[in-house]
Amino acid sequence: MTSRKYRPLPELLRFRLRSFYREPEAVFWTYGFPILLTVLLGIAFRNRPPERIIVDIEAGPGAEAVRGALAAGSADGAFDVLINEAEVCRERLRLGKCAIVVSPATSEAPPAYHYDPTQPASAYARVRVDDALQRSAGRADPLAVRDAPVTEPGSRYIDFLIPGLLGMNLMGGGMWGIGYVTVDLRVRKLLKRLVATPMPRGHFLLSMVGGRMAFVVPEIVVILLAGVLLFGFPIRGGWVSIFVVAFCGAVCFAGVGLLVACRAERLETVAGLLNVVMMPMWLLSGLFFSTSHFPDVLQPLVQALPLTQLLNALRAVILEGGSVTSQTVPLLYLLALGGVCFCLALRWFRWT
Amino acid sequence: MDTTPAILCRDLSKRYRQRQQAPVDALRGLDLEVRPEECFGLLGPNGAGKTTTVEILEGILPPTSGTVEVLGRRWGHDDRALRQRLGISLQETRLADKLTAFETLCLFRSFYRDGSDPEEVLATVGLSDKRDSWVVNLSGGQRQRLAVGCALVGQPELLFLDEPTTGLDPQARRSVWEVIRGQRQRGCTIVLTTHYMDEAERLCDRVAVVDEGRVIALGTPAQLIALLGGDHVIEFTLDANGDAPASAADELRRMDGVRGARRTNNTITLTVAEVHAVLPAVLRRLEARGDRLAWLTTRHASLEDVFVNLTGRHLSNDQQEVPTTA
DSSP, X not given: OOSOOSOHHHHHHHHHHHHHHTOHHHHIIIIXXXXXXXXXXXXXXXXXXXXXXXXXXXXXXXXXXXXXXXXXXXXXXXXXXXXXXXXXXXXXXXTTSSSEXXXXXXXXXXXXXXXXXXXXXXXXXXXXXXXXXXHHTTOOOSSOOOOOOXXXXXXXXXXXXXXXXXXXXXXXXXXXXXXXXXXXXXXXXXXXXXXXXTOOHHHHHHHHXXXXXXXXXXXXXXXXXXXXXXXXXXXXXXXXXXXXXXXHHHHHHHHHHHHHTSSOXXXXXXXXXXXXXXXXXXXXXXXXXXXXXSOGGGHHHHHHSHHHHHHHHHHHHHHHOOOSGGXXXXXXXXXXXXXXXXHHHHHHOOOO | OOOSOSEEXXXXXXXXXOTTSOOEEEEEEEEEEEOTTOEEEEEOOXXXXXXHXXXXXXXXXXXXXEEEEETTBOTTSSHHHHHTTEEEXXXXXXXXXXXXXXXXXXXXXXXXSSOOXXXXXXXXXXXXXXXXXXXXXXXXXXXXXXXXXXXXXXXXXXXXXXXXXXXXXXXXXXXXXXXXXXXXXXTOXXXXXXXXXXXXXXXXXXXXXXXXXXXXXXXXXXXXXXXXXXSEEEEEEESOOTTHHHHHHHHHHTXXXXXXXXXXXXXXXXXXXXXXXXXXXXXHHHHHHTOOEEEEEEEEXXXXXXXXXXXXXXXXXXXXXXXXXX
């Protein structure tokens, strides 16, 4: 016969890869979008100088004296002070344009602070303003202290965020990349056409997962490099360990994506299902803030989510330089979950 | 020649259950026997059960009841070995947009242990000059030929083509017909569904006319046309109102040499054996009645006439039901 032999799996894999890199939108959402997100979130949460405290003083005989006392009592000049009519001051406080309003002392009453104790910025302003005024009035601090500010790479919010974004991308890429594409092939009746051939069905599903694995490599490199170049993100772990952890996560979400898509007959259906499955993980898995914020009753659920396990492992390896073996349990959990989903998907898969 | 039928199915029925609706019986006891190396046509209007039938034969759809043997084997045991011997083109498959024609054939080739070189198949279906074009950039006819190519690439013994020319322009249809004829000459058994009677007449050795889930007539195109009693048709339209066309049809039906008469509004269709003998007599009779002709034509009878004669309806769904008086 001819040189082209019976070899379904490599051809199916090439089919997947070609369908991906020839689709500019797919490439953007997989690689361009996470970079964009990293940049935007990085800018939003970059380290800024300490915030200024905006103080309004009610106009009157004592107003200038209060302004002078505030300036004298704070060494770092943290206050932006405005003197306004009393009604204007209250209006600005109500709208959040200033954090606190000071009424100067009169012959009948001591100075008064108008602020909202339920607003952290307002409560903080009350403490700082009082501190400054008391010092100016002559209060001496009985205890001498020394400030030692820390803003090292590794402890910043962006450093917590980047492994989170990587994990989110591994999840989204796997779920959408496999779930959506599978249903699209079903809608086109291409799946039906494929099962009308002698193609081994398992090979088709393997090619979906395998193709996804190939897309993961540039994904990891792109996100981590963007973090390093733009924000000086510190990578403390070895690349091999990072790839091993990311692959385990990708396998898991490829399996979950395949299971979500195994029966859906319309693109709208699978889009809804994917969102339903991913939503709890976006919220609960410690993407943007630590899972320790959730109450104890939720913890079993939080810890059972595969994204939680993936993010813990990623942060341990990337930020703390942990080894793969230190993450054996979460990685085995991810692989097992992916494997179970794959087998169920193969069993329940709707081809026609 | 091998005497085992390529396809044998008995008393096939298929019931589709639908949510909150009465179940639909797509097939109601359909029997078929396809001989080796013949081109067999399933002819019928949309919704007759043609696609359901071929998908059951292809092992894609399970029948509700009945037996199916394909190349002497039944579905459900070592299906992949049987699939190695089949070539299938489904109705309305959208192949992957961003693969080239050649890559698409290579993909399908990889599923078969033995088969043709994808380059040769491209030449067979006349797409060699489109080798490196993405599927999304091919015309409808080219895509259809590529779909047929995907069915040929495993060098099948038995080829299923479900409406291979639906929606194509006449030239594109002819080029698909050429491909099918070529496979027929190679000794491939072909099962073809169509709702175009000219396609069935040109390509098929035998035709089963399917309607409402049953085979209502079976034979060579010539045999089926012979069922009409004559193989010529005289068709004319009367420039008249009221009862005139109906009474004219009744009167003409009783004339010598006229084998059948049908009326659709003002148009009367007569089936006759010998046009030259009957036509002058028909014209004289109409003149004597005082009916005036608006239009007249004669032609060979077609499978369309057979279908209308059997069911009282036209094959294509865009025509209204015929108020038959035959």
